[in-house]
Amino acid sequence: GIVTRCPLELKLKRVPATQAWKGKICYRKICTELQSASEVEKAIREAQDVVAGTRGAISGELISLEIRSPDVPDLTLIDLPGIARVAVGDQPKDIGEQIKTLLKGIIGCKETLNLVVVPCNVDIATTEALKMAQEVDPSGERTLGILTKPDLVDRGTEESIVNIIRNLVIPLKKGYMIVKCRGQQDIQNKLALATAIQQERKFFETHKHFSVLMEEGRATIPHLAEKLTNELVRHIIKNLPTLENQIREVLQRTLQDLQKYRRGTPRSESEKLIFLTDLIKLFNQDISQIMRGEEQLFGNEIRLFTKIRREFQTWGVNLLECAAKVKKNVPSKVWKYEDQYRGREFPGFTNYRTFEDIIKEQIIELEEPAIGILNNILGMVEEKFMELTKRHFANFHNLNRAAKMRIEDIREKQAAEAERHIRIQFKMERIVYCQDDIYINDLNSVKAENATKAGNGKGFQIASVSNQEPSFVQEMVSHTTAYFNGASKRLSNQIPLIILSSALHDFGDNLQTTMLHLLQEKDKLSHLLQEDGEAAKHRSYLSQRVNRLTKACQYLRDFTSL
CATH class of the missing domain: 1.20.120.1240 (Dynamin, middle domain)
Known part of the structure; x- marks a missing residue:
């Protein structure tokens, strides 16, 4: 059945070795602190039951999981539901189409990097996930292939896996990586993450065919984490100018909206007349700009x-x-x-x-x-x-x-x-x-x-x-x-x-x-x-939004100056 039934935002933050593991899961208006890694699975299942129901359905509503630990890289991922072809139990009959629609809405965003996870014992050329990634990213600039379960490869097919990893079969500009994750039995036996990473490293180092991939930095989870971090940084830098322009545009529009809510209605009659005069003056100025074909535009507006x-x-x-x-x-x-x-x-x-x-x-x-x-x-x-x-x-x-x-x-x-x-x-x-x-x-x-x-x-x-x-x-x-x-x-x-x-x-x-x-x-x-009764609330909302957008612009300026 489907394990991930909602988009799961995973925020990994590395902390000093002296600090203990900490976690927090948030969805809707609920935020729960987690004290150990063993609580994560139960917390995610409970959150999915609240958001998507208990009958195996899916939802596009985001669940956010933040983990602070000395053993994780500084990285943010979004785990998406796997592509199902057949409805199981009480799932909707069109569960497959629902998942595809959800996936396309997220992976189609040009600001994302798409990680296509495919088992080694599956024909990658016929993989639905890779096909969807190619539809939204034909050039392959935002797609990274990840092969799993190398221990289940049929004998005699190892070289074909090596060729895939070396980008010789279905080329992607960001290439491929191969990892060996913990199996279900290892998870049930509570195999420690550090131990699992050691076992994975030993597997690749001693493998007759895959050891060369280890030497090339294309294998193991630590190498994958390093590559993802570097790729994400490069992708962010590439998209910074567009992102900064979008934020500035939204900030300008919000400031303009806030001008109308900047102050409430004056009390004296003379002040009210001046206030109304200013309102009508600004309105008439915009009318004149429209008549001249010179009105200010936002986003994709057309004059x-x-x-x-x-x-x-x-x-x-x-x-x-x-x-x-x-x-x-x-x-x-x-x-x-x-x-x-x-x-x-x-x-x-x-x-x-x-x-x-x-x-x-x-x-x-x-x-x-x-x-x-x-x-x-x-x-x-x-x-x-x-x-x-x-x-x-x-x-x-x-x-x-x-x-x-x-x-x-x-x-x-x-x-x-x-x-x-x-x-x-x-x-x-x-x-x-x-x-x-x-x-x-x-x-x-x-x-x-x-x-x-x-x-x-x-x-x-x-x-x-x-x-x-x-x-x-x-x-x-x-x-x-x-x-x-x-x-x-x-x-x-x-x-x-x-x-x-x-x-x-x-x-x-x-x-x-x-x-x-x-x-x-x-x-x-x-x-x-x-004044409208909601005006005061809206004024507060706009002020907070301006503060957030201003901070975002400052962060971007600081980042680009590095």
């Missing part, structure tokens, strides 16, 4: 303006698709006129009404997508402003609510205003008009492009229009393409400008103004600045 640009790129794609649709639909429209509406005209006369109808029909199809882009961007802006209210006014629930109500009211007003402007723009677009010189330039550009294609041997072909179409059809395609090119350029800029003006800038300006109006409601100062 609001970047998100808005992506929406405008979608609008650009809509225009391109519409232009392609115009070219595709022109021949059928022209033939419909020829077959259904042509009167006294001779064949080949381009009908201006048909030209207008084609343009208007395609322009109308762009109106609703433009409104959709507007609504998407309004939602983004509203969400960002709501985040700011939470960041600045989280501990003043009445002020927070007042700000949110204003955001919702202004959003509705700006949505209606922006939609009105967009619909007016499309109403104007239904008037088919362009300056003569601009239109002639666009038409000449289309015809020059067609002539170039014809000269390259591609013939005259625009979208689905082939050179087999009559000349009057090709002429209509040229005219509609020329006009729509100009209209597309106009709309590709005009719609984003309308949206930026109403949905971002006017929204932000109006919000800042309405927030300043709160300062005139002096009879509501106490109501607006009524």
Whole structure:
């Protein structure tokens, strides 16, 4: 069955030989002191029963075991459950998948070194643990292979084990080690650790095939402990810059949060007014930064303006698709006129009404997508402003609510205003008009492009229009393409400008103004600045967090200066 059912953090700390063995196990809110090594197994089993239950299930909750002894190295390990394939007893039927999910969540972290423990009498190439390690660490930079039970190797296979240890079979950048642990009988007989290490050393020194591994420093638990310590130190040094940046970023964010909780609500009315003025001033400054596309970002946050640009790129794609649709639909429209509406005209006369109808029909199809882009961007802006209210006014629930109500009211007003402007723009677009010189330039550009294609041997072909179409059809395609090119350029800029003006800038300006109006409601100062009951607790939590992060930064600075 499964022995380790929860991640077990093992903190080993070497102490002087004059000090006695000490241990401590912690899980959830329970911490128990241990006086001897014989108490460890029972304590771990009891902890696992509390955390994961008594039916053999597993849990991702961490159990921490700290051991101080003269006989251990300074090292921290996390023991993980072994991979089970078949549920035993009352274990869940999907126990194997649960364990794999738990393992991947831990070994996938780039700050960890992964120790893959494999018995020597098992084919390492088919080992599930090594396969999982390779999935999360394809380069093998964070993986160290450890082979156990060398005394159970079948005769004649010793050299293949030596080749594995020498990294000749399945290469890992950190290589392999081989150890001989105490057997179950030795544990039951309470074989001392020092005696077990002596026996292990003797086994490797006298073994015909494995003694060379001992000489190379690839065998025994003491050599493994030394290698792990060195590898861990190198890995920590390598990841220090990233870790330091992450800690500084979290510290900066925590300090910013603490600024809002730094002091409670003042008592006098004049002080309350000054306090509220400062709160709104900082809030409005952040609104202005968002409007300029200069807001401060944390972690993987994306700037609001970047998100808005992506929406405008979608609008650009809509225009391109519409232009392609115009070219595709022109021949059928022209033939419909020829077959259904042509009167006294001779064949080949381009009908201006048909030209207008084609343009208007395609322009109308762009109106609703433009409104959709507007609504998407309004939602983004509203969400960002709501985040700011939470960041600045989280501990003043009445002020927070007042700000949110204003955001919702202004959003509705700006949505209606922006939609009105967009619909007016499309109403104007239904008037088919362009300056003569601009239109002639666009038409000449289309015809020059067609002539170039014809000269390259591609013939005259625009979208689905082939050179087999009559000349009057090709002429209509040229005219509609020329006009729509100009209209597309106009709309590709005009719609984003309308949206930026109403949905971002006017929204932000109006919000800042309405927030300043709160300062005139002096009879509501106490109501607006009524502090949340949890604010004091949160202030204490943030202060403690700042202290811990500051100490962490100091430790890293001291470490890197060594």
